[in-house]
Amino acid sequence: xxxxLHVELVAADRSVWxxxxxxxxxxxxxxxxxxxxxxxxxxxxxxxxxxxIRTSDGNTVVxxxxxxxxxxxxxxxxxxxxxxxxxxxxxxxxxxRALERAKSEADASAERRADVxxxxxxAR
Amino acid sequence: xGAQLRVYKRRIRSVTATKKITKAMEMIxxxxxxxxxxxxxxxxxxxxxxxxxxxxxGTGSNTKHPLTTEAETATRAAVLLLTSDRGLAGAxxxxxxxxxxxxTARLEAQGKEVDAYIVGRRGVAHYNFRxxxxxxxxxxxxxxPEYADAKxxxxxxIEAIEKDTAEGGVDELHIVYTxxxxxxxxxxxxxxxxxxxxxEVAEESPAKGEIPPLYDFEPSAEDVLDALLPRYVESRIYNxxxxxxxxxxxxxxRAMKSATDNAGDLINNLSRxxxxxxxxxxTQEISEIVGGASALADATAxxxx
Numbered sequence: 516x517x518x519x520l521h522v523e524l525v526a527a528d529r530s531v532w533x534x535x536x537x538x539x540x541x542x543x544x545x546x547x548x549x550x551x552x553x554x555x556x557x558x559x560x561x562x563x564x565x566x567x568i569r570t571s572d573g574n575t576v577v578x579x580x581x582x583x584x585x586x587x588x589x590x591x592x593x594x595x596x597x598x599x600x601x602x603x604x605x606x607x608x609x610x611x612r613a614l615e616r617a618k619s620e621a622d623a624s625a626e627r628r629a630d631v632x633x634x635x636x637x638a639r
Numbered sequence: 640x641g642a643q644l645r646v647y648k649r650r651i652r653s654v655t656a657t658k659k660i661t662k663a664m665e666m667i668x669x670x671x672x673x674x675x676x677x678x679x680x681x682x683x684x685x686x687x688x689x690x691x692x693x694x695x696x697g698t699g700s701n702t703k704h705p706l707t708t709e710a711e712t713a714t715r716a717a718v719l720l721l722t723s724d725r726g727l728a729g730a731x732x733x734x735x736x737x738x739x740x741x742x743t744a745r746l747e748a749q750g751k752e753v754d755a756y757i758v759g760r761r762g763v764a765h766y767n768f769r770x771x772x773x774x775x776x777x778x779x780x781x782x783x784p785e786y787a788d789a790k791x792x793x794x795x796x797i798e799a800i801e802k803d804t805a806e807g808g809v810d811e812l813h814i815v816y817t818x819x820x821x822x823x824x825x826x827x828x829x830x831x832x833x834x835x836x837x838x839e840v841a842e843e844s845p846a847k848g849e850i851p852p853l854y855d856f857e858p859s860a861e862d863v864l865d866a867l868l869p870r871y872v873e874s875r876i877y878n879x880x881x882x883x884x885x886x887x888x889x890x891x892x893r894a895m896k897s898a899t900d901n902a903g904d905l906i907n908n909l910s911r912x913x914x915x916x917x918x919x920x921x922t923q924e925i926s927e928i929v930g931g932a933s934a935l936a937d938a939t940a941x942x943x944x
Contacts, residue, residue: 525684527786545858558695559857560866586692588852593688
């Protein structure tokens with residue numbers, strides 16, 4: 516069996532997902548980063564964007580993360596985000612509506628949030 | 640029915656109605672405490688991980704940051720006071736305000752100016768009534784605080800810390816809130832939030848005693864710290880808001896429980912008085928009848944002769 520790493524995806528007000536994974540891909544401010552078991556200890560700042568977790572049973576979990584941190588040590592990876600949603604939890608129509616509304620109101624941060632959600636769903 | 644008895648009956652009815660209301664409020668508060676406690680528990684993983692990350696940066700690098708450096712002579716301090724929007728919680732707000740006032744006096748004795756930042760209508764009302772200056776106030780979310788609320792509170796405070804003291808910024812940030820110890824005990828405490836001492840954070844970290852691994856910082860230790868510290872402050876404020884909310888509900892529950900108990904006692908006493916009044920009334924009626932009858936008997940006995 517391949518080596519595994521333990522992932523904790525936590526938002527400010529709840530624990531979103533936790534489990535074993537073989538690969539986690541997230542976007543830091545200096546570019547996409549992939550973490551596999553045995554990676555060297557890492558602490559990075561996340562950009563808003565989808566985070567892809569390849570679980571050890573072969574499934575893929577995608578979450579939309581709005582700002583936060585990634586930290587990895589001792590084969591334990593924590594993704595800290597103020598707001599994090601699993602792609603299954605995202606209401607596509609609502610996100611699309613929010614995107615249109617944000618575009619019409621020229622609200623850059625709301626537009627980015629909606630965009631991240633839609634990208635997370637697309638990556639599923 | 641006699642006037643006295645009627646008054647007692649009316650009071651019993653009104654106290655019974657009040658008792659029903661306080662009983663309902665007690666039960667509502669009890670269910671809210673549980674909900675609030677659950678929220679505190681749900682926010683713990685984030686706080687723990689964040690503390691661990693701050694410890695990692697603190698021990699893994701010698702980075703300096705405005706939020707961690709002590710001013711040589713602190714001249715102005717901010718006090719963030721967490722109260723509730725609504726009362727009926729016993730001494731909950733009074734205790735928090737008293738703690739804030741003691742802290743303010745202490746800081747002023749050290750020669751610092753104090754800016755008051757207040758959460759909750761009760762605290763705001765207290766300061767407004769005494770015509771004291773409030774630097775900034777927030778109301779409307781104390782029963783069920785969300786993370787966004789903590790962010791809204793933390794924003795201006797972090798801004799004030801980062802500003803130069805000469806331009807109206809502050810050197811220190813203290814927070815006064817009510818810690819939820821248990822259902823029966825809640826204590827108002829004050830603690831210094833900023834400047835942050837990384838050693839203290841390391842003390843609190845669950846990984847105490849472990850040798851922290853040598854982290855690779857992405858993009859750099861300064862940038863990570865820059866992004867991390869405001870989040871840490873926000874999470875601390877969020878935690879304080881949640882604890883304060885849980886404490887408020889627990890205090891309400893207790894206050895309402897004693898109100899219900901008191902109403903019960905009052906009803907008992909009033910029923911006794913009402914019974915005595917009824918008895919007295921009956922006795923009086925009987926003696927009136929007897930007196931009347933005997934007077935009548937005397938009168939007829941006299942006319943016969």
